Amino acid sequence: MRISARILISVILFLFSIPTLAWRVLPLVSYSPNSGVMFGGVVSHNMLPPFNPFAFNCMTQVFTNGSIFVKPKFLFPLHDGIMSIKAEYRVDNDASFYGWGNDGDKDINTSYDRQMQCFSSIYGFSPAAGFALSTGIRVNHSTVYDRSEDTLWTTSPCSDYGSLWSAGPLIEAHWLFPSLIKGYALIEMEHQMGSGFSYSNASATLAFFTPIGPSTTPAFRILGEKHFGTSETPFPYLPSLGRKIGLRGYQDRRFGGSWTLLANLELRQRLLSFKIDESNTIEIGVVLFGDAGQATDDLDEVKWNRFHLDGGLGLRITIPGGGTLRFDFAVSPEGPCMQMAFGELF
Numbered sequence: 001m002r003i004s005a006r007i008l009i010s011v012i013l014f015l016f017s018i019p020t021l022a023w024r025v026l027p028l029v030s031y032s033p034n035s036g037v038m039f040g041g042v043v044s045h046n047m048l049p050p051f052n053p054f055a056f057n058c059m060t061q062v063f064t065n066g067s068i069f070v071k072p073k074f075l076f077p078l079h080d081g082i083m084s085i086k087a088e089y090r091v092d093n094d095a096s097f098y099g100w101g102n103d104g105d106k107d108i109n110t111s112y113d114r115q116m117q118c119f120s121s122i123y124g125f126s127p128a129a130g131f132a133l134s135t136g137i138r139v140n141h142s143t144v145y146d147r148s149e150d151t152l153w154t155t156s157p158c159s160d161y162g163s164l165w166s167a168g169p170l171i172e173a174h175w176l177f178p179s180l181i182k183g184y185a186l187i188e189m190e191h192q193m194g195s196g197f198s199y200s201n202a203s204a205t206l207a208f209f210t211p212i213g214p215s216t217t218p219a220f221r222i223l224g225e226k227h228f229g230t231s232e233t234p235f236p237y238l239p240s241l242g243r244k245i246g247l248r249g250y251q252d253r254r255f256g257g258s259w260t261l262l263a264n265l266e267l268r269q270r271l272l273s274f275k276i277d278e279s280n281t282i283e284i285g286v287v288l289f290g291d292a293g294q295a296t297d298d299l300d301e302v303k304w305n306r307f308h309l310d311g312g313l314g315l316r317i318t319i320p321g322g323g324t325l326r327f328d329f330a331v332s333p334e335g336p337c338m339q340m341a342f343g344e345l346f
Contacts, residue, residue, distance in 0.1 A: 024319055028061075030340060034094065036064035037097060042342055047323045051075045051082060056212040056322060059342045066093045068078025073229075081125030084136075088118040100155040100256045102295045102306055106334045110150035110175075116238050119139040122170070134172040140192060141165045142236040157238070164234045166194035183208035189237035190219060192237075199229035201239065207346050215270035215285075221346040222248075223262040230258050230297075240295070241308075243339045247293040249332030257295030259303065265290045268316070287314035289328070308332065 026042040040061035047055050058072035068091040075084050096109040122136030144161035147153065170190040177183045186205040192198060203225035211217045223246070227239040230281040237262050240253040246262050247254070270285040298304055312330030319325060328339045 008204075016293075026090055026325070028030075028340070032063065032338075033058050034096075035067045037154050038063050040069075042323070042325065046320075049082075050077055052077055056344070067091055079122065079125075081123055082121075083124055084122045084134075085123065086118075086120045086122070087271065088116070090114075090116045096153060098251075098254055099113065099152045100157060101297075102255050102257060102301075102308075104255075106251065106254070106330050107153070110148045111146040113145050115143045115145075120170075122172075124172075126153060130172040130176040130178070130197060130244060132172075132176075134174070136170060137167060138170055138192070139162075139165070139236070140165040140237060142234045143315055156235065158235050159231075160197075161235050164197075165310070166192040166197070166199075166234070168192040168198075177208075181208070182210065186264045194234075197229075197232035197234075199227070199233040199237070201225060201227045205346070206294050217268045219264075219266040219268060219346070221262075221264045223260075223264075225256045225260045226230070227260075241293045243328075243330070245293075247291050247308060247310065248289070248312060248328050248339055248345075249291065249330035250308060250334060250335050251337065254334075255293075255295040255308065258297045259299055259302075260293065260295045261307075262293040263291070265316075276320055281318070282320060283316075283318040285316040287328075288312075288315060289330075291330070310337075 006154035022044045045056045050270040054076040061069040072088045101171040118309045120138040143163045173187045175185045189202045191200040207221040242252040242254040272284040294306045312333035314328040317325045
């Protein structure tokens with residue numbers, strides 16, 4: 001009943017979102033057993049290409065347990081490409097650490113608080129049809145505090161939990177498949193350097209979309225990521241698997257390993273589409289999905305029976321002016337999970 005009420009409240013508030021000079025304001029209210037009541041919203045403007053003269057989006061969430069999430073994004077055309085400036089501020093109180101690895105018991109965990117800031121400036125352009133390159137710099141900062149005493153911390157590959165700054169370059173290569181095979185390939189690489197430490201990660205993604213009608217689309221994604229330098233990585237930036245990454249039936253950071261593998265299968269169905277005015281349309285759809293993932297420090301340990309599985313149902317609401325609000329309710333052997341986010345998972 002909590003999940004249904006959460007979706008209903010958000011849908012009602014969405015229908016009363018405030019259009020002001022092409023700016024869209026979407027208030028949100030929800031509840032999480034871990035963080036309490038959430039008050040927040042999404043502000044968006046002109047989030048459809050070519051983003052001229054500029055586009056803006058910001059999601060804000062404030063929880064009654066003191067947790068905070070703010071993520072603004074600013075885009076504008078520059079020469080033959082798009083400049084993207086992003087920031088993220090996060091405070092997570094009473095976060096859970098389940099130990100390092102692909103196993104463990106969800107009921108055996110230890111708590112901590114963390115604070116994270118991220119700033120990035122990225123320039124993207126298309127050197128050829130269907131191919132896009134993005135490059136830029138990202139600055140990260142994190143602090144872990146109020147760690148509860150527990151032997152689980154001995155499984156963590158890192159040992160420094162203080163205030164740590166790092167910065168470094170990143171590059172993304174994005175290739176859209178020909179029209180006969182709808183989908184894309186994405187390669188991402190990043191290197192971070194701090195005072196006396198450095199770490200890197202590289203990932204590859206394949207996604208396919210196969211429309212079988214005007215409103216029905218099966219979608220599939222596989223993602224593999226390798227993290228280098230786990231012993232020097234600040235704890236909040238260690239690689240992990242959980243609902244935030246796309247294993248939607250499990251808690252955030254439920255599993256950890258230098259290799260992470262993930263597959264997502266979705267059946268997307270548009271239900272309603274109606275116009276607010278001449279230039280703005282609301283679309284509401286549902287998604288039936290399943291996920292599979294595992295984390296490991298050695299590829300030799302990858303086994304079919306070590307994949308963690310989940311499945312569920314999602315709600316999608318397009319925001320006039322660009323963007324999609326996503327609600328996902330998933331069930332796994334560890335119980336139900338709910339997630340609300342801005343934008344499709346893939």
